[in-house]
Amino acid sequence: MKLHGKQMFRLLIIFLAFSMVLFSCAHKQAYKKALEFEKVGRYVESAEKDLEALDKKSDFTDAKSHLTFIAPKAYEELLNQSENFEKDSQWIEAVGSWKHLEILLNRFQRQQIILTTVDVKTRISQAIEKGTIYYYTTASGYFQSGQYLEAVDLYQKVLQLNSNYLDTRQKIWEGYSRLGDQKLQLKDYETAISHYQSALEFAENKISTNIAIAEAYYRWAEDFAQNNNFREATERYESALAAVPNYRDSEQRRKEVYAKAVKRVAVLPFKNSSSFKTDYSSLLTELFLNECIKANLKYTSFIDRENLAIILEEHKLAMAGVVDPEKAAEIGKLEGIHYFISGTVSQISQQNSPASFVDKSFEKTYTEKDTSGKDIQKIQLLNYKEYKASRSVQITASFQIVDVETGQYIAGDTFSENKMDEANWIRYSGNLDDLPRDKRNLVSQPTEPKSADFLINEGIQTLAPKMNKKMQEFFK
Incomplete structure (x- = not known):
């Protein structure tokens, strides 16, 4: 939905008004949280919420009064925390706590709240010095006793x-x-x-x-x-x-x-078990092998068709004949082949939907002059036929992997691919320019869908990568 300029302006005004309401309430929400933190004795967080409220509304007197009251308690809380960390030799935490206190006191000063405190900068320096010596000395003790894991942990704290x-x-x-x-x-x-x-x-x-x-x-x-x-x-x-x-x-x-x-793999020519008039098993074999080579599997070497033909010839076997696992294993052991891949095109079918048409009409508006020479609009009803015809094919193929060492099928899968094409055209005997613009190109369109051979070729080209991807899962 498109918004006009006035609508956009109204939405912007509403957004700005809503934002101002939220912002105007934010200082009160922060102050409310400060009171909640005070009730449970979390004075540092309470003071920080007061400061947040004053950041949002500098003249917020309730927050200023509460901060003046809570600041000494927040100071005592962080002072005690820092000193307790030092007593427990948690020097990293102690330094962090002292630095937190330094930041908080600086924020108090910006609100004209001045407290009598210890020399925080000096305490930070002292904590760093004491902590450095403590961690280094303790780490060196661990190191000398061969407890290197504990030693490096403490050295990194140094x-x-x-x-x-x-x-x-x-x-x-x-x-x-x-x-x-x-x-x-x-x-x-x-x-x-x-x-x-x-x-x-x-x-x-x-x-x-x-x-x-x-x-x-x-x-x-x-x-x-x-x-x-x-x-x-x-x-x-x-x-x-x-x-x-x-x-x-x-x-x-x-x-x-x-x-x-590296495992040597031979892809045997796929068999054709379909009753379709054309044998597409050779095409699938070629595309499948090409995908194998393109995959560039690091630990797999595929024997090319020429070398495979020589090997099979030496053993007096036809290229399409070696599918028996035991025979494949026998040849593989003799020729240093680790795996054979065989495959089958098991089914190719097609379905044709004959041409059908729908009568269509279109009102053409044109202008002509009447007997007095005045322009008048007229409507002419134009009729045409809109045709469609479709063709679809289904290809089913499978592959199997034979382990030469065991002579057993160890992997494989079956795949199906559907391809469909639809032809749409128009029959019209009048002037082409009389038709609607989006229909004119249909007059010259083909009156037949793509051929079954074309669709099968497309299907085979889609099947080969899918089958190969499954094969790669095994060899990777």
Whole structure:
């Protein structure tokens, strides 16, 4: 719905009026909240709500009077909180609490509320100094006793208070590095790498830490390779090389395990089991194989049709004949093939809706002169026929994956695709310009829907990617 200028102006006025009402009430709402906080002894929050009310309405006397009354209590609350944090050696929290108090007192001063207080700036400085020494000393004790996780946690608190205190960053790096070394000895590679990566953030010279990361990945890869988990081994060698290019013999080892990780897959020509006059199984095979190659699966290598034809010829089998799982397994073992994919176009059907028409009419208005030469409007009724005809096809196909090692079907699925086209046209014997503008182009439109072959080709081109996507789920 479009709004005119006056309507937009009225809406704007209403919006502004509503906003002013809300704003005019906001200071009262803040003050009301201040009173609620006071009742439950939350004096700091009460004072902050008074300040919020005064920010919204500077001459709000009720809030000013209440703030004058509550400010000393808010001060005492934050003072006690800060000192209690110090007693409990919670120095990070103590510094935060002192800083909160400093901000609150500054806000009180802007409202001409002056309190007799401790020297908050000095207390902040003292808390930072005491906290830094406390955390550093305690962390060093943990470090000396080999409790590196506790040590680095406290050393990082030192940095929160003093970002450049003595050798704190060096200690954190060393602590994380030793944690990584411990986990590496236990072959807990993932945790070791996590510690080394944490150490990297604090390393002055990152080379030694990157070498430690590369070594952890390298050992992890070796373990995977020994257990014939060649994919995971490949990934870990690549991570070692990412940490330190050319690390040891990682590149050579990566190539070796990658070659073992890659699975060779042969896509057999799909069979045609449909009764349709044209065989579309070859087209589906070609498009399916093209999708396989385009997928660029890292650990899957697809044998091209030429090489597959040679292999089958050597075994005296027709291209379309190897669908028996046991026979496929026998050939696969001889030729180093890990999986065979076979498929079938099981059904192709079409349905035609013959041409039908609807009589249409249109009133044409035109002007002509009467006997006196005066213009008069006349209406002429024009008749035409509007036709339509449609054609649809359905294609059903499936694929199966055979594991050469077991000789069993291990995956597969069936897919259906429908394609339809409708032709719409007009038959009219008069002047084309007499027709409505949106109907004129229908006079020259085709009087037949797309052919069944065309629609089947479209369907096959849609089916191939869908089938391939399902196949990829298995090989990924």
